[in-house]
Amino acid sequence: MKKKEILKKSLLFNGLTNEQLNALCSISISKKYQRGQTIFHDGEPGNGFYMVASGKVKIFKLSIDGKEQILHIFGVGEPFGEVPVFHGTPFPASASTLAASELFFFPRLEFVDLLTANPSLALSMLAVLSMRLRRFTTQVENLTLKEVPGRLASYLLYLIEEQSREDVVVLDVPKGQLASLLGTTPETLSRIFAKMTDEGLIKVAGKTIHLLDLVGLRER
């Protein structure tokens, strides 16, 4: 697909005029990554942000002893790594690809110029960051106020929305990565899948999960 098409479809850029899109196309640089490659490290200075053109990217933090907490998983059309662009500080977390991916890179200075000239672009960007804040809010809520089965239930119900399915969802990440996103370990996650299956809430077949009792899940 053409670069312009992808940009146009993204939430961030969808209200822009043809010219504005052309400008964005001309300042952005396409980069290709293999699965598992690092895009940037926590603490590095950032001189621009990225958007996923194809593939999938995870944003994560590592503890001293190597434990990983995934903060976000971004798919096609989603921008990431914007914090240093607007705040001037280093990346607050690391990013790497979960699959072979193509990314568009938007250099800071050029993008800020565009923003200054296009208030509507600035408003879209504010909307994107606001949504990001909202998601973090629920993530903190989940991590501290719910226990793991509750977090899993939330995530499954969220996937149902995302995939606009009735009662079946397909995990788009390995279960180990899902564990990290939910702030737990693969072992615990596996046990909770088993328990929920026992309780008749779900039925697991590899990455495909049948939600048998939506009401029961919502109660978590």
Place this chain on the structure above:
Amino acid sequence: MKKKEILKKSLLFNGLTNEQLNALCSISISKKYQRGQTIFHDGEPGNGFYMVASGKVKIFKLSIDGKEQILHIFGVGEPFGEVPVFHGTPFPASASTLAASELFFFPRLEFVDLLTANPSLALSMLAVLSMRLRRFTTQVENLTLKEVPGRLASYLLYLIEEQSREDVVVLDVPKGQLASLLGTTPETLSRIFAKMTDEGLIKVAGKTIHLLDLVGLRER
């Protein structure tokens, strides 16, 4: 202090011209709150955002069974409640005062008009939201990758920065609220204060805490 003075001193509005400040003054509305009053509830629609003119405000989430997780504590000059302004969705959390406070309220439509006319204001706003995201990132990191003593150590070291003190910090919130901010209970927090005192890391006298071993604290 005059409204304009307070706005001018805030990080969000500090680069603005006199006229822009006047415009902000004229669209904003001052509201007074007593200690412990609710400003808005999680899930309510928001048609504007706030800035603390005096006092202190907490942003928090409640679980079904009444447990509270504090997400932020904001002091003078800090804006809050911006998410609905830019994303159009309800407030993702609740807000209430920790002390008698005066707040400035900026109505959505008027503020967005100002933003559209002033790209530099939009950039400041982007910077504020970016910093907020950065803080959330470290909050999630702390909550999931560190245990409670580590979180407390981080917070104490952060306070040292904030208050630009050498080795003494004064808690600006009751210990119970601090526990909620750190994602734990008052009992546990109290025990950790006791343990750190035993280990010679700190000395606690009411709300005043002497940090006796900065290096030891950093190791957490």
Place this chain on the structure above:
DNA sequence: ATTGTTTTTTGACCTAGATCAAAGAAAGAA
């Protein structure tokens, strides 16, 4: 001061979930 109220501390106990170890299953690669 004195009483009522809120905050903080201490003690005893208990559970969610982490860790360690190892077996099974899937998924790519040759």
Place this chain on the structure above:
DNA sequence: TTCTTTCTTTGATCTAGGTCAAAAAACAAT
């Protein structure tokens, strides 16, 4: 297909920290 490597599950054990209950301390208000 067969071999490797990466995921996932299961079992056994351990512990940080939550919960409940109650005492002690700090604060406020009369």
